[in-house]
Amino acid sequence: GAVVSQHPSRVICKSGTSVKIECRSLDFQATTMFWYRQFPKKSLMLMATSNEGSKATYEQGVEKDKFLINHASLTLSTLTVTSAHPEDSSFYICSAPQENGQPQHFGDGTRLSIL
Protein backbone atom coordinates (compact mmCIF):
# COMPACT_ATOMS: atom_id res chain seq x y z
CA GLY A 1 0.00 0.00 0.00
CA ALA A 2 0.91 3.65 -0.34
CA VAL A 3 3.24 5.06 2.26
CA VAL A 4 2.85 8.65 1.11
CA SER A 5 -0.58 10.10 0.48
CA GLN A 6 -1.01 13.22 -1.64
CA HIS A 7 -4.27 15.09 -1.99
CA PRO A 8 -5.96 16.26 -4.14
CA SER A 9 -4.98 14.34 -7.25
CA ARG A 10 -6.49 16.85 -9.62
CA VAL A 11 -7.39 20.52 -9.35
CA ILE A 12 -8.95 22.74 -11.97
CA CYS A 13 -9.56 26.33 -10.94
CA LYS A 14 -9.68 29.88 -12.11
CA SER A 15 -6.73 32.21 -12.29
CA GLY A 16 -6.16 34.04 -9.01
CA THR A 17 -7.23 31.15 -6.83
CA SER A 18 -4.93 29.78 -4.13
CA VAL A 19 -4.59 26.02 -4.09
CA LYS A 20 -3.40 23.87 -1.21
CA ILE A 21 -1.85 20.44 -1.74
CA GLU A 22 -1.31 18.05 1.14
CA CYS A 23 1.36 15.40 1.51
CA ARG A 24 1.10 12.88 4.33
CA SER A 25 3.48 10.18 5.40
CA LEU A 26 1.63 7.06 6.47
CA ASP A 27 2.98 4.82 9.23
CA PHE A 28 6.20 6.76 9.60
CA GLN A 29 7.38 10.16 10.63
CA ALA A 30 9.03 12.47 8.15
CA THR A 31 11.00 15.41 9.46
CA THR A 32 11.79 16.26 5.86
CA MET A 33 9.63 16.16 2.77
CA PHE A 34 10.41 17.24 -0.75
CA TRP A 35 8.23 19.01 -3.27
CA TYR A 36 8.86 18.50 -6.98
CA ARG A 37 7.33 19.99 -10.08
CA GLN A 38 7.12 18.27 -13.43
CA PHE A 39 6.45 19.98 -16.73
CA PRO A 40 5.01 17.95 -19.63
CA LYS A 41 7.49 15.44 -20.97
CA LYS A 42 10.14 16.70 -18.59
CA SER A 43 11.68 15.30 -15.49
CA LEU A 44 11.01 16.16 -11.89
CA MET A 45 12.61 19.34 -10.62
CA LEU A 46 13.01 19.90 -6.92
CA MET A 47 11.20 23.01 -5.78
CA ALA A 48 11.80 23.00 -2.06
CA THR A 49 12.64 20.98 0.99
CA SER A 50 10.03 21.04 3.71
CA ASN A 51 11.40 20.89 7.25
CA GLU A 52 9.23 20.05 10.22
CA GLY A 53 9.15 22.89 12.70
CA SER A 54 11.26 25.26 10.64
CA LYS A 55 11.27 27.17 7.38
CA ALA A 56 11.37 25.40 4.08
CA THR A 57 14.47 25.53 1.92
CA TYR A 58 13.73 26.68 -1.62
CA GLU A 59 15.71 25.89 -4.73
CA GLN A 60 17.11 28.70 -6.80
CA GLY A 61 14.50 30.38 -8.93
CA VAL A 62 11.51 29.20 -6.90
CA GLU A 63 9.42 32.03 -5.49
CA LYS A 64 8.92 31.60 -1.78
CA ASP A 65 5.90 33.88 -1.66
CA LYS A 66 4.30 32.05 -4.54
CA PHE A 67 4.77 28.55 -3.23
CA LEU A 68 4.12 28.52 0.48
CA ILE A 69 5.23 25.43 2.34
CA ASN A 70 4.17 24.45 5.82
CA HIS A 71 5.38 21.37 7.67
CA ALA A 72 3.36 21.59 10.84
CA SER A 73 3.67 17.99 11.98
CA LEU A 74 5.86 14.97 11.48
CA THR A 75 3.40 13.46 9.04
CA LEU A 76 2.05 16.41 7.08
CA SER A 77 3.48 18.98 4.70
CA THR A 78 1.40 21.35 2.61
CA LEU A 79 2.20 23.30 -0.52
CA THR A 80 0.02 26.30 -1.26
CA VAL A 81 0.19 27.84 -4.70
CA THR A 82 -0.91 31.39 -4.05
CA SER A 83 -2.83 33.44 -6.60
CA ALA A 84 -2.28 30.75 -9.20
CA HIS A 85 -1.94 31.66 -12.87
CA PRO A 86 -1.97 29.51 -16.01
CA GLU A 87 1.84 29.26 -15.98
CA ASP A 88 1.58 27.49 -12.61
CA SER A 89 -0.27 24.64 -14.28
CA SER A 90 1.86 21.58 -13.79
CA PHE A 91 2.19 18.23 -12.06
CA TYR A 92 3.28 18.59 -8.44
CA ILE A 93 4.57 15.62 -6.50
CA CYS A 94 5.88 15.20 -2.98
CA SER A 95 8.17 12.66 -1.42
CA ALA A 96 9.01 11.66 2.10
CA PRO A 97 12.26 9.82 2.64
CA GLN A 98 12.68 7.09 5.16
CA GLU A 99 16.06 6.60 6.69
CA ASN A 100 18.22 3.49 6.74
CA GLY A 101 18.52 3.32 2.99
CA GLN A 102 14.87 2.65 2.30
CA PRO A 103 13.44 3.58 -1.10
CA GLN A 104 12.21 7.10 -1.35
CA HIS A 105 8.43 7.12 -1.44
CA PHE A 106 6.45 9.48 -3.60
CA GLY A 107 2.88 10.62 -3.52
CA ASP A 108 0.70 10.03 -6.57
CA GLY A 109 1.01 13.67 -7.58
CA THR A 110 -1.40 16.54 -8.11
CA ARG A 111 -2.33 17.72 -11.57
CA LEU A 112 -2.97 21.45 -11.32
CA SER A 113 -4.73 23.21 -14.17
CA ILE A 114 -5.30 26.94 -13.95
CA LEU A 115 -7.81 28.35 -16.40
Next chain:
Amino acid sequence: KQEVTQIPAALSVPEGENLVLNCSFTDSAIYNLQWFRQDPGKGLTSLLLIQSSQREQTSGRLNASLDKSSGRSTLYIAASQPGDSATYLCAVRRTNAGKSTFGDGTTLTVKP
Protein backbone atom coordinates in the same frame (compact mmCIF):
# COMPACT_ATOMS: atom_id res chain seq x y z
CA LYS B 1 26.06 20.06 -8.59
CA GLN B 2 24.83 16.59 -9.48
CA GLU B 3 23.60 16.11 -13.03
CA VAL B 4 21.81 13.00 -14.22
CA THR B 5 21.52 12.08 -17.88
CA GLN B 6 19.45 9.34 -19.44
CA ILE B 7 20.03 7.93 -22.87
CA PRO B 8 18.16 7.38 -25.08
CA ALA B 9 15.37 9.90 -24.56
CA ALA B 10 12.96 7.64 -26.41
CA LEU B 11 13.04 4.03 -27.48
CA SER B 12 10.65 1.94 -29.54
CA VAL B 13 11.05 -1.83 -29.73
CA PRO B 14 8.97 -4.79 -30.85
CA GLU B 15 7.51 -7.03 -28.20
CA GLY B 16 9.85 -9.69 -26.89
CA GLU B 17 13.08 -7.78 -27.28
CA ASN B 18 15.58 -7.36 -24.49
CA LEU B 19 16.61 -3.75 -23.95
CA VAL B 20 18.91 -1.55 -21.90
CA LEU B 21 18.26 1.91 -20.57
CA ASN B 22 21.18 4.04 -19.50
CA CYS B 23 21.65 6.51 -16.69
CA SER B 24 24.79 8.50 -15.95
CA PHE B 25 25.59 10.89 -13.14
CA THR B 26 28.39 13.38 -12.68
CA ASP B 27 29.06 13.09 -8.95
CA SER B 28 29.94 9.57 -7.87
CA ALA B 29 29.43 10.38 -4.19
CA ILE B 30 25.95 8.93 -4.06
CA TYR B 31 24.13 7.10 -1.33
CA ASN B 32 21.85 5.15 -3.62
CA LEU B 33 20.23 5.12 -7.04
CA GLN B 34 16.60 4.36 -7.71
CA TRP B 35 14.79 3.47 -10.93
CA PHE B 36 11.17 4.51 -11.35
CA ARG B 37 8.44 3.96 -13.84
CA GLN B 38 5.95 6.69 -14.70
CA ASP B 39 2.84 6.14 -16.76
CA PRO B 40 1.31 9.15 -18.56
CA GLY B 41 -0.35 11.51 -16.11
CA LYS B 42 0.52 9.32 -13.16
CA GLY B 43 2.91 9.33 -10.25
CA LEU B 44 6.09 7.35 -9.79
CA THR B 45 6.35 3.64 -9.22
CA SER B 46 9.58 2.50 -7.65
CA LEU B 47 11.17 -0.38 -9.57
CA LEU B 48 14.58 -1.00 -8.09
CA LEU B 49 16.83 0.59 -5.50
CA ILE B 50 20.58 0.06 -5.55
CA GLN B 51 22.66 1.10 -2.58
CA SER B 52 26.06 2.61 -3.30
CA SER B 53 27.77 -0.53 -2.03
CA GLN B 54 25.81 -2.80 -4.36
CA ARG B 55 26.52 -3.70 -7.95
CA GLU B 56 23.09 -4.83 -9.08
CA GLN B 57 19.51 -5.56 -8.12
CA THR B 58 16.98 -7.81 -9.79
CA SER B 59 13.22 -7.95 -9.74
CA GLY B 60 11.46 -10.26 -12.15
CA ARG B 61 12.38 -9.26 -15.70
CA LEU B 62 14.23 -6.19 -14.50
CA ASN B 63 17.89 -5.96 -13.62
CA ALA B 64 19.62 -2.76 -12.60
CA SER B 65 23.37 -2.39 -12.35
CA LEU B 66 25.48 0.29 -10.76
CA ASP B 67 29.06 1.31 -11.45
CA LYS B 68 29.55 4.12 -9.02
CA SER B 69 33.13 4.87 -9.95
CA SER B 70 32.21 5.55 -13.56
CA GLY B 71 28.92 7.22 -12.69
CA ARG B 72 26.71 4.80 -14.59
CA SER B 73 23.68 2.65 -14.09
CA THR B 74 21.74 0.51 -16.51
CA LEU B 75 18.25 -0.91 -16.38
CA TYR B 76 17.89 -4.13 -18.32
CA ILE B 77 14.41 -5.25 -19.30
CA ALA B 78 14.12 -8.80 -20.53
CA ALA B 79 11.45 -10.05 -22.91
CA SER B 80 9.72 -6.69 -23.18
CA GLN B 81 5.93 -6.50 -23.24
CA PRO B 82 3.51 -3.78 -24.38
CA GLY B 83 2.66 -3.22 -20.72
CA ASP B 84 6.23 -2.09 -20.17
CA SER B 85 5.51 1.02 -22.22
CA ALA B 86 6.11 3.98 -19.93
CA THR B 87 8.72 6.58 -19.03
CA TYR B 88 11.58 5.28 -16.95
CA LEU B 89 13.38 7.64 -14.62
CA CYS B 90 16.53 7.20 -12.64
CA ALA B 91 17.26 9.24 -9.55
CA VAL B 92 20.29 9.51 -7.30
CA ARG B 93 20.52 10.53 -3.69
CA ARG B 94 23.61 11.90 -2.03
CA THR B 95 22.59 11.20 1.54
CA ASN B 96 20.45 8.78 3.49
CA ALA B 97 17.31 10.88 3.59
CA GLY B 98 18.27 13.54 1.10
CA LYS B 99 16.64 14.88 -2.02
CA SER B 100 16.66 13.01 -5.29
CA THR B 101 18.15 14.32 -8.51
CA PHE B 102 16.34 12.94 -11.52
CA GLY B 103 17.30 12.31 -15.09
CA ASP B 104 14.95 13.42 -17.88
CA GLY B 105 13.77 9.88 -18.42
CA THR B 106 13.55 7.42 -21.27
CA THR B 107 10.16 6.96 -22.87
CA LEU B 108 9.77 3.35 -23.88
CA THR B 109 7.23 2.06 -26.38
CA VAL B 110 6.89 -1.67 -26.83
CA LYS B 111 4.93 -2.52 -29.95
CA PRO B 112 2.78 -5.65 -30.08
